[in-house]
Amino acid sequence: MTRYEAELVVARRETAADGVLVLTLRHPLDARLPAWEPGAHVDVVLGPGLERQYSLCGDPADGAEWRIAVLRERDGRGGSAYVHGELRAGDEVRVRGPRNNFRLEPAPRYRFVAGGIGITPLLPMLAAAEEAGAEWTLLYGGRSRARMAFTQELARYGDRVTIVPEDESGLLDLASVLDDLSPDTLVYCCGPGPLLDAVEARCPAGSLRVERFRPKETDAGAPSEGEAEFEVVLARSGRTVVVAPGVSVLDAVRGAGVEVLWSCTEGTCGTCETEVVEGDPDHRDSVLTEEERAAGETMLICVSRCRGRRLVLDL
Structure with missing residues (x-):
């Protein structure tokens, strides 16, 4: 599997709101950057062990x-x-991607809900929904007006x-936009965990699409079930790797010398999604x-485990 990776230049550095900095990245030789769709994000390598994911919020x-x-x-x-x-205009930074786990699916109607910096992946979605002629609204909250980015851009x-x-x-x-949704309406939400949980509680099954900046709280299995040792068979080589309690599948296969893509190690970026x-x-x-x-066709091997004794993965 290949992916784009390059040193990009910080062409512009602008303040979008109190505490919110906007960086515009370009190729140092002005080469074209890979195409992307609304909802995509990139990995930005800021230093050894310091890699973060940020949503693309410009024009695709x-x-x-x-x-x-x-x-x-x-x-x-x-x-x-x-x-x-530390980052200044003219500095170079390594960037990987883009990847998209938050795609805008075609629909005649959308309800967009953003909290704080969660507005970023929704910005290009609004433009796409507008261009498609869809009916849509955005409900955008923040702690204060001064801390809410892109409000002038949204005024149009x-x-x-x-x-x-x-x-x-x-x-x-939330009731004003989420109660009595028509069956052909999709809801897109990004923001802090409590907001996403509240929106999820109000949305009919299948209507909601979310992106989380932090891992969702989950009910882990009992130690005998969720943390027991199991085997991972690597389908491409036939090798078997033992995953011990407390060790992730990602760490186990990397420890066996298998090259896999990974980034956040928290189950939020989707880089390590692997076919089961x-x-x-x-x-x-x-x-x-x-x-x-x-x-059960794919799994994120940085956090997910096995409910039985054996997994066969496309690695």
């Missing part, structure tokens, strides 16, 4: 540059602090966009839909 038709937005997180793990404090859509600063208007009125040839995966990711989990 512009092959000359990619745009990302980075929220400065006070209690983060160092990625946003590095971007805000008029009353289809509802801006809700919490310090002025309180929490988002045989066996019953114990899904613990925040990417796959319930339908995809039930089908």
